[in-house]
Amino acid sequence: MWNEQTELEVLQQIYDLTQTTTAVQNWRNLLIFGYSLQRDLKRKLLWIWPTALDLKKLNGMLKQLDIHHVLSIGCGSGLLEWLLSAVANQELSVYGLERDPNWWRSKYAVRSFIPLNYVEQAGSKLTNHFFSGCCSGxxxxxxxxxYFNNRSAFLDYLSVFEGKWLILIGPQPAVGIHTDPNPLQPQLPDKEWALRELCDWTDQNVVAIYEKRII
Ligand SMILES: C[S@@+](CC[C@H](N)C(=O)[O-])C[C@H]1O[C@@H](n2cnc3c(N)ncnc32)[C@H](O)[C@@H]1O
Incomplete structure (x- = not known):
């Protein structure tokens, strides 16, 4: 019978897999373990559980595009971000940003797998400096x-971001799950953003990488 105690034990096993000295080699075990979890707990940890092949494909693309520092906005538990850097053998730094520190520091939230940065007031004036503040300089x-779903915040972040890569992960539009932006129909504000790479992920999810080009 699944209960709170079982959930805590399962979470502990996942934390153990990410925290041992051999954690980097454990990412495959963690994925296998994750597939066996109940849907609600899986969702609490990650909206999309990629396969090992999905992660490898994305890692290959990031390497090819020379992307080494990623800031994940609305990273939730940060498990996807942990997996991405583990697959890259720590050659990729993935930082996380969330809102509502009170929630993430509360006993009800899952413990995060990467250190979280917070935007205290989503939508408040952001500057480019803000991004380096989140990524240790x-x-x-x-x-x-x-699986971000906050259009106005998305536009705010994008308007102050001076980097040239944007990675969107989410469901294919036909699936009927609403995210904003959707990776394939992001309605980006500037014409300079062009789709550079696409990668299908399991369960009708997709990763789209956009590049900001100087026209
Ligand atoms: C559907 S969840 C996805 C979580 C995680 N990315 C995943 O794939 O499992 C969307 C997340 O975006 C966060 N979020 C919403 N608005 C935000 C904002 N303005 N700034 C940062 N995070 C935000 C929410 O707190 C939530 O954790």
């Missing part, structure tokens, strides 16, 4: 939005 070269 490094300006990220890519912003990542996975």
């Amino acid at each position: 490094v300006t990220p070269c890519a912003l990542l939005f996975c």
Whole structure:
């Protein structure tokens, strides 16, 4: 019978897999373990559980595009971000940003898998400096939005981002799950943003990488 205790034990096993000295090699075990979890708990940890092949494909693309510092906006538990850097053997730094620190620091939230940065008031004036503040002084070269669903915040972040890569992960439009932006129909504000790479992920999800070009 699935209960709160079982959930805590399962979470502990996942934390253990990410925290041992061999954690980087554990990402495959973590994925296998994750597939066996109940839907609600899976969702609490990650909106989309990629396969090992999905992660490898994305990692290959990031390498090819020379993307080494990614800031994930609305990263939730940060498990996807942890997986991405584990697959890249720590050659990729993935930072996380969330809103509502009170929630993420509360006993009800899952513990995050990467250190979280917070935007205290979403929608307040952001500057480019804000991004390097989230990434230990490094300006990220890519912003990542996975299953993000907040159009006005998305536009705010984009308007102050000076990097040239944008990574959108979400469902294919036909699936009927609403995210904003949707990776394939993002309605980007500037014509300079052009689709550069597409990668299908499991369960009708897709990763779209856009590049900001100087016209
Ligand atoms: C559907 S969840 C996706 C979480 C995670 N990316 C995933 O794939 O599992 C969307 C997340 O965006 C966050 N979010 C919404 N508006 C935000 C904002 N203005 N700034 C940062 N995060 C925001 C929410 O708190 C939530 O955790």
